[in-house]
Amino acid sequence: xxxxxxxxxxxxxxxxxxxxxxxxxxxxxxxxxxxxxxxxxxxxxxxxxxxxxxxxxxxxxxxxxxxxxxxxxxxxxxxxxxxxxxxxxxxxxxxxxxxxxxxxxxxxxxxxxxxxxxxxxxxxxxxxxxxxxxxxxxxxxxxxxxxxxxxxxxxxxxxxxxxxxxxxxxxxxxxxxxxxxxxxxxxxxxxxxxxxxxxxxxxxxxxxxxxxxxxxxxxxxxxxxxxxxxxxxxxxxxxxxxxxxxxxxxxxxxxxxxxxxxxxxxxxxxxxxxxxxxxxxxxxxxxxxxxxxxxxxxxxxxxxxxxxxxxxxxxxxxxxxxxxxxxxxxxxxxxxxxxxxxxxxxxxxxxxxxxxxxxxxxxxxxxxxxxxxxxxxxxxxxxxxxxxxxxxxxxxxxxxx
Amino acid sequence: xxxxxxxxxxxxxxxxxxxxxxxxxxxxxxxxxxxxxxxxxxxxxxxxxxxxxxxxxxxxxxxxxxxxxxxxxxxxxxxxxxxxxxxxxxxxxxxxxxxxxxxxxxxxxxxxxxxxxxxxxxxxxxxxxxxxxxxxxxxxxxxxxxxxxxxxxxxxxxxxxxxxxxxxxxxxxxxxxxxxxxxxxxxxxxxxxxxxxxxxxxxxxxxxxxxxxxxxxxxxxxxxx
Numbered sequence: 001x002x003x004x005x006x007x008x009x010x011x012x013x014x015x016x017x018x019x020x021x022x023x024x025x026x027x028x029x030x031x032x033x034x035x036x037x038x039x040x041x042x043x044x045x046x047x048x049x050x051x052x053x054x055x056x057x058x059x060x061x062x063x064x065x066x067x068x069x070x071x072x073x074x075x076x077x078x079x080x081x082x083x084x085x086x087x088x089x090x091x092x093x094x095x096x097x098x099x100x101x102x103x104x105x106x107x108x109x110x111x112x113x114x115x116x117x118x119x120x121x122x123x124x125x126x127x128x129x130x131x132x133x134x135x136x137x138x139x140x141x142x143x144x145x146x147x148x149x150x151x152x153x154x155x156x157x158x159x160x161x162x163x164x165x166x167x168x169x170x171x172x173x174x175x176x177x178x179x180x181x182x183x184x185x186x187x188x189x190x191x192x193x194x195x196x197x198x199x200x201x202x203x204x205x206x207x208x209x210x211x212x213x214x215x216x217x218x219x220x221x222x223x224x225x226x227x228x229x230x231x232x233x234x235x236x237x238x239x240x241x242x243x244x245x246x247x248x249x250x251x252x253x254x255x256x257x258x259x260x261x262x263x264x265x266x267x268x269x270x271x272x273x274x275x276x277x278x279x280x281x282x283x284x285x286x287x288x289x290x291x292x293x294x295x296x297x298x299x300x301x302x303x304x305x306x307x308x309x310x311x312x313x314x315x316x317x318x319x320x321x322x323x324x325x326x327x328x329x330x331x332x333x334x335x336x337x338x339x340x341x342x343x344x345x346x347x348x349x350x351x352x353x354x355x356x357x358x359x360x361x362x363x364x365x366x367x368x369x370x371x372x373x374x375x376x377x378x379x380x381x382x383x384x385x386x387x388x389x390x391x392x393x394x395x396x397x398x399x400x401x
Numbered sequence: 402x403x404x405x406x407x408x409x410x411x412x413x414x415x416x417x418x419x420x421x422x423x424x425x426x427x428x429x430x431x432x433x434x435x436x437x438x439x440x441x442x443x444x445x446x447x448x449x450x451x452x453x454x455x456x457x458x459x460x461x462x463x464x465x466x467x468x469x470x471x472x473x474x475x476x477x478x479x480x481x482x483x484x485x486x487x488x489x490x491x492x493x494x495x496x497x498x499x500x501x502x503x504x505x506x507x508x509x510x511x512x513x514x515x516x517x518x519x520x521x522x523x524x525x526x527x528x529x530x531x532x533x534x535x536x537x538x539x540x541x542x543x544x545x546x547x548x549x550x551x552x553x554x555x556x557x558x559x560x561x562x563x564x565x566x567x568x569x570x571x572x573x574x575x576x577x578x579x580x581x582x583x584x585x586x587x588x589x590x591x592x593x594x595x596x597x598x599x600x601x602x603x604x605x606x607x608x609x610x611x612x613x614x615x616x617x618x619x620x621x622x623x624x625x626x
Contacts, residue, residue: 001511004504005497012499303495306456307557308484308512310477 002313006320009300013293020289021329027282028333028372031275032359033340035368038268040356043125045261048192049253051123053233054225056080056088056240059247063263066256069100069222071193072110079219084246088225091239093232096121098224101205101217104164104176109150111164111198113205113217119145121226124192134158135185141204141213144181147197148189153346158183164198164208176208191357225250279372283379286325290318290383301387311388318384319377326376330369334359402468404565404596405430405453410462412452423448425462425619432564435588435597437607440616446600449616450567453598454487455479467564484513488558488566490587492573494550496557498543502528505542506557513561527556530590548579555587562592568599572606584609 010017048070057065058078067073079101089097098121101113119130119137135158138145146156156162160183166174181200189195206217227233233252240250294301301314338358345356359365406429413422423445430436440446451457452464455471456479464471467486471479488509496505506524510516528538531552537545542553551571558566568587572580584599584606591597599610607613 001504001508005500005508008499008504009497299495300497303497304508304512305480306454306483306489306495307509308480310480312477313512 002316003320005304006317006324009317010321010324016289016293017325020286021325021332023282023285024326024329024376025332025336027278028329029336029340030278031372032333032337032365032368034271034275036337036341036359037356038271039364042261044191046254046257047125048257049122049124049224050127051121051226052224052253053227053230054237054240054250055222055253055256056084056225056248056250057222059249062249062251062256063260065222065249065251066253066260068102069224070253072102072112072197075103076221079221080223080248081219081246082216084243084248085220085223087243087245088223088240091236093227093229093236094225095228096226098122099202099217099220100222100224101202101220103221104166104205104208106150106162106164106198107154109147109154109196109198110193111200111205113200113202115202118199118224121224122194124190124194128190130190130194131188133186133188135183137185138199138201138204139184141201141207142179142181143184143201143204145185145187145199146183147187147195147199149195149346150198151186156183156186158186162198164200179204179208279375283375286322286376287379287383290322290380291386294318294383294387297387315384315388318387319380322376322380322384323373326373330372334369402432403429403465404432404434404467405598406463406465408463410452410459410464412448412457412459414448423452423620425449428619430596430598432596433594435591435609435611436599437610437613438598438600438616439602439604439607439613442602444616445620446602446616447569450489450569450598450600453565454483454489454567456483481514484509485515485561486563486565488561488563490554490558490566490568490571492570494554494571496542496545496550496553499541501539501541502533502545502549502553503538505553506560509557510560515561524556524560527560527590528552531556531586547574551583552586555590559590562595564595566591566595566597568597570600570602572601572603577605580606581609 055065055069057069058076058080060077064074064077068075085097085099088094096117098115098118100118102110104111104113116137116139123129133148133151135145137143144162150156161180162183163180164176166176181204187194202217202220203211203214206215207213211217225236227236237250237252240248301317304314304317305311341356341358345358348356407425408427410425411422412424438446438449448457452459453466455466455474458472466482469482471482474482497508500508503521503524506527507516507520510520510524525535525538529535533549533552533556537549542550545553554571558568571587572583575583580603587597587599588609597610599606604613
C-alpha cells in the first residue's frame with residue numbers, strides 16, 4: 001500500500017516531479033559520462049601497447065616519443081638511423097625489433113609504415129594480439145592494411161584502392177598519386193589508435209618517397225623492442241640512452257603511460273569536481289523542491305496521520321518517493337549516457353583516437369548507481385523527517401482557528 | 402462500560418488567547434450512544450474531538466477512551482489506537498485524491514492492520530449499502546462529486562467497524578435535505594454498539610440523536626488561564 005501511495009502520489013504531482021527527475025537525470029548523466037570517459041581514457045592509455053619492452057627514438061622528451069610512436073600525436077624532432085636499428089637488433093638481449101615510420105596520412109587518418117613483424121609482436125590491452133576482420137598483412141609495396149575505424153568511417157573494404165598524402169593534415173596538396181595502394185587486410189577493432197591507422201610496409205613508405213624497390217629506409221621514426229628477458233630491460237635502456245653513435249632515447253612504455261596519465265590527473269580531478277558540483281546542486285534542488293512540495297502536501301500527509309499512519313509511515317513514504325524519483329532518473333541517465341556515447345563516440349574516436357565503448361552493467365557501474373541512490377536517500381532524510389514531524393501538527397494548526 | 406470519560410481536562414493552544422482554553426471538569430459517554438455535540442463557532446468542538454482521538458494531549462486531566470488512558474500511550478501507540486478503534490468523518494472528507502475509492506477505504510483497514518482476504522469484498526459490500534455505483538469503485542477520489550465523496554468518507558470511517566465514530570461538522574456545507582440524507586445514511590450503517598459523536602453548530606439536527614449536548618454545558622470558564 002505504501003508503494004502504491006508513493007507511486008500514485010508522484011503521478012498526481014507529475015509536472016513538479018518531472019522537473020526533479022529531469023534535473024537529476026542530467027546530473028547523473030554528466031556524472032556517469034565523466035566517470036565512464038575517465039575510465040575509457042585510462043584504459044585506452046594503459047592498454048595502447050603491451051608486450052613491448054622498450055620504445056626507441058631520436059632523443060626528445062619521453063612523452064613526445066610515447067605520443068608520436070603510439071598515438072600518432074605530434075611528430076619526432078628527427079629520425080633515428082637505420083644503422084642504429086641494426087645495432088640494437090644485434091644486441092644479445094634483444095628478441096625482436098619492429099621499426100615504425102610515419103609522416104603520411106589518408107583523409108585525416110595517419111599512415112604507419114612498419115615491418116610485417118608488427119602483426120606478430122604488437123599487442124594491446126591484456127596482451128591481446130591483433131586479429132583480422134578480413135584479409136591478411138601486406139605482402140608487396142602496394143598493399144595496405146587498415147584499422148577498423150578507417151574501414152568503417154571511409155566505407156573501405158578488401159580490394160579497394162587508395163592514395164596516400166604527404167603530411168598528416170586532413171587536406172594535403174601533395175598526394176602520392178603515382179603509387180596507389182590496394183587494401184589487403186582489415187583489422188578487428190582494438191580500442192587503440194591502431195583502429196584509426198593505415199599500415200604499409202617500410203619499403204612502400206621508402207618507395208613513395210623516392211627510394212629504391214626492396215631497399216630499407218635510411219631512417220625511421222621509432223623502434224619497438226622486445227627482449228629475451230625483462231630483467232635486461234634497464235640495462236639495455238641505459239645502453240641505448242648512452243649510445244655513442246647517435247643521440248637516442250629508450251623508454252619503458254608501461255612506465256611512461258602511467259606517468260603521462262598521472263600528469264593528466266588534473267583533468268580527471270577537474271572533471272570529477274564538475275560532476276560532483278552538478279550532483280550537489282541537483283541534490284540541493286531536490287531537497288528544496290521536496291520541502292516546498294511537503295509544505296503543499298500538509299493536508300495529504302495530515303490525512304494519513306489522522307487515519308493512524310505513524311511518523312515512520314510518512315518518513316518511509318517520502319523516502320520511497322525519493323527512491324522512485326532517483327531510480328527513474330538513474331534509468332533515464334543510463335539511457336541518455338548510452339545515446340550520448342553512441343552519438344558522440346565516433347566523432348570523439350576520430351578527433352582524439354580514443355574509442356569510447358558503451359556503458360557495461362558491471363560491478364563498477366552498479367556500485368556507482370548504488371552510491372547515487374544512497375546519496376539521494378540520505379539527502380531526503382531531512383525533508384522526510386520534517387514531514388513526519390510536522391504533518392499532523394501542521395494540519396491541525398491549519399484547521400484550528 | 403464507558404466509551405469516553407474525561408476528568409478535569411484542561412487544554413489551551415500555546416498561541417491562542419486564554420478565552421479559548423477548554424476546561425471540562427467531568428464528562429462521560431456510554432457505549433452505543435449517539436450523541437449530538439453542538440456549540441458556537443470557535444467554542445472548542447473540534448479541539449475536543451482532537452483530544453478524544455489522541456491527536457493532541459491536554460495539559461492537565463485524564464482522558465480515557467474505551468477504558469484506555471490515552472495520555473499514557475506513546476505517540477505511535479496513539480496512532481495505532483486511533484487507526485484500530487476510531488472512525489472519523491470531517492467536513493472536508495480528507496480523501497486522498499489520487500487514490501481510487503476502494504484504495505481510500507482499503508488504506509484505513511491497512512493502517513489499522515485489519516487487512517484480510519475478505520477486505521475487497523467488505524469494501525464493495527459497504528459501498529453498495531451506501532448506494533455507491535459500482536462503476537465508481539475504481540474511480541480516483543479527486544474526480545467524485547461532493548455527495549459521492551461523502552459516501553466514501555463514511556465507508557472509510559466504517560470499514561474497520563470501529564467502536565467509536567467521530568463526525569466533525571460533516572454537513573456544514575450541505576443544504577437541509579442533503580444534511581438529513583447524510584445523517585440518515587450514516588445512522589443506517591452503524592452497528593448497534595458503535596458510539597457516535599457528531600459535532601455541528603446546527604441545532605436542528607439534534608433530533609436524530611439519543612442525546613444532545615452543548616459544549617458550553619460541559620466546560621467552565623477559568624479566569625486564571
